[in-house]
Amino acid sequence: MTGRKDADRRGDSGRKRKSAPLSSEAIVAAAIDLLDREGLDNFSIRNIAKALGVYPTALYWHVPSRHLLIARVIAALFADVLPEENADWRLWLKDLFRRYRDIVRAHPNVAPLVGGHLVSSASVDLNLVEAILSTLTRAGFEDEDLVAAYNSVVVGMCGYATQEFAHVFPDPERELETSLAASVEAADPARYPVLAAQRHRLLNRALVLRWKNGNQAPLESGFEMFTNSLIAGLAQELERARNRA
């Protein structure tokens, strides 16, 4: 009898039913797993439930809504973005940008969920916010400039990876691929001289001119230039602010 019950609990009927009870942590873990394996297009409450061997509505006991589940997923994934302390604020920022991008590289399908949505605010990591603020304060930014620099840093952190790992929509007939490749290949050198001359360097390596995202074709050199430029530029803005004062 007891053996039978245990067998039932392990669930030979519901195929993937886990022995462990449901919890917010288990749901978030299953959500991340699903996102990594099946992509954004199959990322749904119902599929997470299926992976857990449970009814979709069961999740609502542990998680208030899809939006807030996504917020928890983001919080879990970026729990360790924060770099070691560094006396040089510019190196610290560079480190932060790198670490952020590395996480997105490891879970590329989350990119569209972080960039353009304010959900992230639902699970703010105050440690991250304070770390950026205190680093910029040590660098010399004050008051209004501090806020502006902080916003610049957050965009610098998320902006590149968001675009590098942008969502590629399902294209089974490869229509996007063929039409894009064709129009670039056929670009009139008279009208588009630089594009025509550099086309082989650009296809799938330049934003907007690609059908693969950073997953299959990373945009490494641009990341370096973008982050280096932004940081160097912030340092320069700081100088200017000092000279004003």
Next chain:
Amino acid sequence: MTGRKDADRRGDSGRKRKSAPLSSEAIVAAAIDLLDREGLDNFSIRNIAKALGVYPTALYWHVPSRHLLIARVIAALFADVLPEENADWRLWLKDLFRRYRDIVRAHPNVAPLVGGHLVSSASVDLNLVEAILSTLTRAGFEDEDLVAAYNSVVVGMCGYATQEFAHVFPDPERELETSLAASVEAADPARYPVLAAQRHRLLNRALVLRWKNGNQAPLESGFEMFTNSLIAGLAQELERARNRA
């Protein structure tokens, strides 16, 4: 008889039925209108069809899919981003960034659709691509550096506005607002000294620490610093590359 037919065509049965026949342009226009009026959460093929007084499936004669409709919407909205020519490449870039952000300000709900999705590639404006490439070439970027600089510029163009006008998810109970405000208000000055000291300057004015987006609370000063920094930094990278050669 003819009068009756005209009345039928104007459509007293289907309420909003337009007299004009359906077309790709009309659909895109209705889509933009719906996006502006009703927001991203109500932006669907079915609602666009309803606004046009037509069956949802009628759209598929003129538009291949939702993804590609979005691509056309984006193409239509950003048809005029391209700034006037400018001898100073840095001013030209600044102008480009401003114009891009102005368009997003005018149609803020499109922001999440542009930033994190590769759909935009389905409707590439080669003129824009060439303009950026030729400007950077005139500035002095070559070969691999040109690609890296181009990618930096595209991220610079889209990155800030994407986050400034990020999607705010429906929150009728104002849970996000209250919890975020509370946690920032209650931030321990010992653990979060800068955050605690600057909290009134930060709430709804610093990314991640807000429940409103740029629509209700623009992040103007950060935009200035971000774009100025990026451009100044690119100029500096250019100097470095020249010194290497």
Next chain:
DNA sequence: ACCTGAACACCGTTCAAGT
């Protein structure tokens, strides 16, 4: 307390049928 199960109000898209 935690999960089932039915139900509601939505989606995008396919395809046969009408005109």
Next chain:
DNA sequence: ACCTGAACACCGTTCAAGT
């Protein structure tokens, strides 16, 4: 050629019912 209308395979979420 262009639109209707039914149908399919999905969604997120609410809520009563079970245990």
